[in-house]
Amino acid sequence: MRVLVTGSQGFIGKNLTLRLQEQPGHEVLRFDRGDSLQDLAERVAQCDAVVHLAGENRPADPAEFMRVNAGLTEALCSALAQAGRPIPLLLASSSQAELDNPYGHSKRVAEEAVTTLSQTQGMPVRIYRLPGVFGKWCRPSYNSVVATFAHRIARDEPVQINDPSTVLRLVYIDDLVSEFLRALAQPEPGLHWGTVAPEYRISLGELAAQLDAFKNVRSSLVSERVGTGLTRALYATYVSYLPPDRFAYDLPRHGDARGVFVEMLKTPDAGQFSYFTAHPGVTRGGHYHHSKTEKFLVIKGQARFGFRHMLTQERYEIITSGEQPQVVETVPGWTHDITNIGDTELLVMLWANEIFDRQRPDTLAQPV
Secondary structure, eight states, X not given: OEEEEETTTSHHHHHHHHHHHHSTTOEEXXXXXXXXXXXXXXXXXXXXXXXXXXXXXXXXXXXXXXXXXXXXXXXXXXXXXXXXXXXXXXXXXXXXGGSSSHHHHHHHHHHHHHHHHHHHHOOOEEEEEEOEEEOTTOOTTTSOHHHHHHHHHTTTOOOOOSOTTOEEEEEEHHHHHHHHHHHHHSOOSSEEEEOOSOOEEEEHHHHHHHHHHHHHHXXXXXXXXXXXXXXXXXXXXXXXXXXXXXXXXXXXXXXXXXEEEEEEEEOSSSOEEEXXXXXXTOEEEEEEOSSOOEEEEEEESEEEEEEEETTTOOEEEEEEETTSOOEEEEOTTEEEEEEEOSSSOEEEEEEESSOOOSSSOOOEEOOO
């Protein structure tokens, strides 16, 4: 499939063209600023589908709204009609098409042009009235408050909020592109109005607070719940605005004669991750828990885990090494320790099911 993407150098266009290039058997044809209407007609004649993203958002002259948003769309429709075959067309319109302003009016005219094309030529057309779209590669300080806030907060710069209660309607770029790919793969005859799901709502105040929380993870080590939904999408967006000199950050390192201990990441309700080392012959641990549990994974070296039941005095021993990945779990009510029985430094990854609380550590010293 040859897909013509107008506005391929814009925010949505960059994400869409990359995803299209990932699809086997797909070729991207591009139409961007600087190309002529003759170029547009030639590429329409070569393509199997069109995603029309090109548009004007913030021109110096308001007349550009009609010239680009309406005029270019009308020229595209003319080229599609002249192609003499049904070419699926996806139009990225805007929720502002419902508003009485120059931008909204130009978008309505564009919608009317593709509607007429579908009705008179039988072209498969799908119109998307998009709310705010956010994600990687969106231009900050332009037309996306998410991009502006993420860019500034990632650089420790202040953000300006006039009304924190203002609610934004948002869709995430990956969800939008996935919908475009679905619509291209399954074109339907006639005119249709497309939707992108899920659509999120968040206030400006909540948005700024969430992005600040992402930034603060590097000092608190307590991660936000970034695995699903809007928080996941906002986190991916925030991280995408980190400058390269902030890709890495240091962690506190606690060391003594036994080795080092480093905490990497903590979660609000799913424990924390850390690692430690031990020199040959060194034993670490020697304590038990009432409720806390842990998982140990030896990454390098050879270790002996010792266990003793606090009531029955039953003992148990496990030998493990980095040669064979194996998780060793600590069990409440059993005191336990770990000894480096190898000739090299022992490196162990550790997960505990809760963040260590110095006021209620649930860690009681008791030799095995």
